[in-house]
Amino acid sequence: MEELLKILNEVKPGVDYENETDLIGHGVLDSITMVTLVLQLSDEFDVDISPVDITPENFKTVQTIYDMIQRLEDE
Amino acid sequence: MKNILEFIENSALRYPDKLAVADENGGLTYGQMEKLSRQIGAWIYEKTDGDKNKPVAVLLDKKPESVAAYMGVVYSGNFYVVLDAEMPVSRAESILGTLKPVAVVTDTGHMDKAQELNSRDVQADGCQGQDTETNEVFRILNLDELDAEADQSVLGTVRKKAIDTDPVYALFTSGSTGVPKGAVVSHRNIIAYIDWYTEAFDIDEHTIFGSQTPFYFSMSVSDLYSTLKNGATLYIIPKAYFTFPMKLMEFMNTYRINTIYWVPSALQIVANYKLFQYAQLPELKKVLFAGEVMPTKPLNYWIQNLPDAMYANLFGPTETTDICTYYVVDREFADDEPLPMGRACNNCDVFVLDENGREVSPEIDPETGFSHEGELYARGSFVALGYFGNAEKTREAFVQNPLNPNYPELVYKTGDLVKYNRYGELVYVCRKDYQIKHMGYRIELGEIEAAAGAIDGIRSYACIYDDAADKILFIYEGKKKDETELLKAFQERVPHYMEPNRFVRVTSMPHNANGKIDRKRLKAEYAQH
Numbered sequence: 253m254e255e256l257l258k259i260l261n262e263v264k265p266g267v268d269y270e271n272e273t274d275l276i277g278h279g280v281l282d283s284i285t286m287v288t289l290v291l292q293l294s295d296e297f298d299v300d301i302s303p304v305d306i307t308p309e310n311f312k313t314v315q316t317i318y319d320m321i322q323r324l325e326d327e
Numbered sequence: 328m329k330n331i332l333e334f335i336e337n338s339a340l341r342y343p344d345k346l347a348v349a350d351e352n353g354g355l356t357y358g359q360m361e362k363l364s365r366q367i368g369a370w371i372y373e374k375t376d377g378d379k380n381k382p383v384a385v386l387l388d389k390k391p392e393s394v395a396a397y398m399g400v401v402y403s404g405n406f407y408v409v410l411d412a413e414m415p416v417s418r419a420e421s422i423l424g425t426l427k428p429v430a431v432v433t434d435t436g437h438m439d440k441a442q443e444l445n446s447r448d449v450q451a452d453g454c455q456g457q458d459t460e461t462n463e464v465f466r467i468l469n470l471d472e473l474d475a476e477a478d479q480s481v482l483g484t485v486r487k488k489a490i491d492t493d494p495v496y497a498l499f500t501s502g503s504t505g506v507p508k509g510a511v512v513s514h515r516n517i518i519a520y521i522d523w524y525t526e527a528f529d530i531d532e533h534t535i536f537g538s539q540t541p542f543y544f545s546m547s548v549s550d551l552y553s554t555l556k557n558g559a560t561l562y563i564i565p566k567a568y569f570t571f572p573m574k575l576m577e578f579m580n581t582y583r584i585n586t587i588y589w590v591p592s593a594l595q596i597v598a599n600y601k602l603f604q605y606a607q608l609p610e611l612k613k614v615l616f617a618g619e620v621m622p623t624k625p626l627n628y629w630i631q632n633l634p635d636a637m638y639a640n641l642f643g644p645t646e647t648t649d650i651c652t653y654y655v656v657d658r659e660f661a662d663d664e665p666l667p668m669g670r671a672c673n674n675c676d677v678f679v680l681d682e683n684g685r686e687v688s689p690e691i692d693p694e695t696g697f698s699h700e701g702e703l704y705a706r707g708s709f710v711a712l713g714y715f716g717n718a719e720k721t722r723e724a725f726v727q728n729p730l731n732p733n734y735p736e737l738v739y740k741t742g743d744l745v746k747y748n749r750y751g752e753l754v755y756v757c758r759k760d761y762q763i764k765h766m767g768y769r770i771e772l773g774e775i776e777a778a779a780g781a782i783d784g785i786r787s788y789a790c791i792y793d794d795a796a797d798k799i800l801f802i803y804e805g806k807k808k809d810e811t812e813l814l815k816a817f818q819e820r821v822p823h824y825m826e827p828n829r830f831v832r833v834t835s836m837p838h839n840a841n842g843k844i845d846r847k848r849l850k851a852e853y854a855q856h
Contacts, residue, residue: 262834262835263834263835264835276567276570281570282570283566283569283570283593283596284592284596284835284836284838284842285835286570286571287596287599287600287786288786288804288834288835288836290600291599291786291805292834295806302605303572303573303600303602303605304573304605306570306571306572306573306600307571307573308567308571
């Protein structure tokens with residue numbers, strides 16, 4: 253989780269990620285940030301995030317992103 | 328033809344029940360579009376006491392009814408200015424301060440914003456309206472309270488008096504000084520321009536556009552007006568779908584989009600996610616792009632996966648309505664080979680002048696494979712009327728044709744440096760103020776950037792010149808690269824004096840409001856002061 257927060261803060265600083273309840277609805281993650289974030293997460297966690305995984309549900313909060321990575325790591 | 332309203336009127340006659348502009352929530356047919364536009368026109372006329380050729384700002388989201396609002400403004404005899412509903416208040420104030428619109432058309436959802444802008448403007452302007460009951464600088468017209476019964480008999484009189492050099496809209500672009508400039512575009516501009524666009528890309532009633540660019544961006548003029556003229560359909564793609572790429576592919580297929588005219592960064596999203604591994608776009612036949620340099624590598628990804636589509640690189644500023652030159656991709660390009668910007672559009676002429684004001688000939692220097700370079704000028708009916716309320720900037724950019732001493736002829740000085748290649752096509756070099764002098768050499772940073780296109784694992788990049796330190800910075804986003812490896816890649820492609828002196832890896836490349844890489848911010852952040 254710490255690593256994930258570190259990446260998020262690098263990709264887009266200045267957001268209170270732990271308390272943010274809707275990263276998409278509140279406009280934190282736009283299209284260009286999303287590309288960077290996904291490629292960064294794929295690199296750092298060595299998981300394969302496919303476009304099918306890039307959904308509003310999976311990227312709603314830090315927790316949902318974390319859960320998605322866990323799921324992909326188990327695959 | 329002399330008035331752009333004939334576009335919707337003619338299409339409404341031919342295809343009354345065909346969708347003109349739509350999004351996921353439905354849309355307006357040509358019949359409905361014409362009817363609603365007329366109602367809005369009569370309503371604005373009544374509310375503005377019959378003003379003529381005055382600016383009316385429109386503050387709405389990107390949706391089908393917004394187009395009716397723009398057309399309504401034109402029906403009323405005025406011209407429209409699209410305000411970005413998400414733009415920072417300071418920018419909106421700057422635009423409204425220059426514009427002093429007679430009215431702002433908005434809806435209930437944007438009333439607060441409109442009112443905020445109205446009162447702030449008063450404060451900034453001090454004396455205006457202080458002693459009156461209301462502090463309103465402009466009228467706010469709420470589209471949700473549209474009086475559909477407003478007297479339409481005035482519209483015929485308005486039209487009779489209109490001429491084709493009357494303005495249709497003013498579109499604000501960022502000026503280098505930070506004050507936005509509003510290019511005023513006329514009926515004649517749009518009619519001439521859309522004639523070319525229609526012919527060059529074979530736009531007809533079967534065309535279905537997937538619209539990506541915002542209505543306050545000049546590129547949207549092309550897909551919107553070529554749709555209206557030809558009885559085609561324009562589908563507005565929700566912005567969020569570029570964040571959720573599978574949604575984007577689904578949308579394209581659901582609405583059978585066959586033509587797109589996007590900025591390169593939108594096309595790059597598809598390449599970055601390698602989306603064609605997950606979904607196909609069987610309906611898509613034309614892929615057009617403009618707005619910034621399209622890197623060749625992601626374009627090659629598209630071409631490999633959608634080989635039968637037409638690809639075209641369009642080039643031009645807002646001041647030539649949207650475009651002045653174009654190139655339809657007709658041969659293969661290596662990943663580090665820049666795409667040409669091609670030749671002048673039909674009914675538009677361009678020429679290139681060197682620093683002494685002499686015309687650059689397309690003759691090739693055998694050593695470089697290119698001609699000399701010079702500044703691009705455009706002339707003809709695409710060239711806008713000038714900048715609204717800014718005589719000084721207008722005089723700087725809209726000048727007497729330097730090659731014509733005999734009669735008045737205004738041409739547009741683009742500020743872009745270009746050269747010819749061996750095919751006689753124009754190739755973009757850089758902005759005139761983006762050319763640097765380093766170690767005694769004149770260097771175009773764009774050329775260094777083009778060389779970076781072949782480096783694996785780099786997603787986005789920009790070259791910045793640090794004047795104070797006399798260093799070329801190469802800033803990139805992507806996998807961390809060994810500096811010697813990077814340097815080697817450049818050594819293979821550019822002369823030694825063009826090799827970057829410093830490499831900076833950023834996690835996320837900054838972009839400006841139009842989605843272009845924000846070079847000013849990069850420079851402020853990474854250059855010495």
